[in-house]
Amino acid sequence: MLAAPNPIPVYRDLAAHYAEPHRHYHTLDHIEQCLRQFDLAAERMEEPHAVEMALWFHDVIYQPAAKDNELRSAQLFAQQAGGAFEPHFTQRVFDLVLVTTHRAVPAVQDDGYMVDIDLSGFGMDWASFKADSEAIRKEFAHVPDEAFYPRQAGFLRALLERPRFYFTDFFRDRYERNARENIARCLDELGARGLV
Structure with a gap:
């Protein structure tokens, strides 16, 4: 990887999005739940760093009536990443965010982990x-x-x-x-x- 962006302003931006007043489920609590599940399964993943990054960003843009939240979340990640990461990593995170639309069967193993982590709350x-x-x-x-x-x-x-x-x-x-x-x-x- 290349030099990553300063994580502090990136985190503050993420936290501000997840604290928006219209959110009740899609908050940092959901991200924390996802990250707890990630920690349990990370060693089984092919690209755990990409999955973890995608979990942070997968609901960063959330408007209940919108149909493009995941796409806009992936785009925000790409914008925040700039050229700081290898192109493969940036594209992989982008694609992992998009699988959380839950519209298709995951194509590869880490896509499955991403979807399963996002839906893990159903099994609590x-x-x-x-x-x-x-x-x-x-x-x-x-x-x-x-x-x-x-x-x-x-x-x-x-x-x-x-x-x-x-x-x-x-x-x-x-x-x-x-x-x-x-x-x-x-x-x-x-x-x-x-x-x-």
Whole structure:
């Protein structure tokens, strides 16, 4: 690697983004949770430094109604990085941020780790899962229940229909069962409340 940018102003910029008042889930707490999961799996990754950098940046741009948050987050990383890193590293981090759109099956192992870490909260205990769900709902407070909950249920059902919720064996062994149970319970509760 070449000389990296001064991390202090970069961190301050990241922290300012993650502290924006419209955020309740996509905060530094989420990044800390992701980094804890990263620490558990890093030795299994091919390019752990790229995954770690991508985790810091993957939600730095977040507007609930926007469809391009991940792209704009990746672009901010590239802008912050300037020419300080080898081109391969910069491109790899950029691509890893983009996999957190969760629109495609991860193509390579580290993409799978990136996606699994981002979704690791689904596999936590019920109280943590519920708190995360409530925080996400607060971020979409501008969306009425009759629009929000059916969309949320559709996303959750799509996750349940995947043959594997987690793409890596490490996270599958660790969280798959809890994630499926949490999602099923959430869908049952939404149905019981007449929201879906």
